[in-house]
Amino acid sequence: MNLLSRLHRFLLQAETLLLVTLLLSLILIAVTQVVMRNVVGGGLLWADAYTRISVLWLAMLGAMIGSRRQSHLAIDAFVRFLPARWKNLMARLNNGMTGLICFAAALFSSDFLLQEYHYADLAFANVPNWWCEAIIPLAFFVIALRYSFAAFLPDNQTNPDA
Structure with a gap:
């Protein structure tokens, strides 16, 4: 296994570990917050903000994991009726367009992140x-790369074990 393959596998495992850790911490903080409000009469001052930000991170990490498995939502009613030789081409076009749209979203969300940095809230x-929102352009960039690669890989296959 070469260095690039090991790095790729490490990044996939880190992505999954981050998702699981974040989900567990979100559950722990939310339960703690509910118990403290009902028992003590107050809660952690930062817990509500942490919960909102964690949901954003979970959504973006979930989208990244969905893109690595190509298990995103798709409207493919038209594609189902195409001959087999056209399905691969349509899948490549779909992946290419998805990649372009996600690159655009990464670019625009990077601009948003820069504005948040200057605002310094x-x-x-x-x-x-901006630290909390940094997942937005990062996730869109990763998703864009995955779909762009899928558009050009032979037989439109990504790593099924990813």
Whole structure:
């Protein structure tokens, strides 16, 4: 196994580990917040902001994982009725267009992130907003790369074990 394959596998495992860790921490904080409000009469000051930001991260990480498995939502009613030789071409075009759209979303969300950086507002506990929102352009960029690669790989296959 070459270095690039090992790096790719490490990044996939890190992505999954981050998703699981974030989900578990979100559940733990949310349950703690509910218990504290009902028992103590108050909760953690930063818990609501953390919960909102965690949901954003979970959604974007989930989209990244969905893109690595190509298990995204698709409207393919038309494609189902095409001859087999055209299905591969349509899948490649679909992946290519998805990649382009996600590259555009990454570009626009990077501009948004830069604006948030200059605004310098805090999300919670002295954590800047732009740190919390950095997942948006990163996720769109990763998704764009995955679909762009899928558009050009032989037989339109990505790594099924990914």
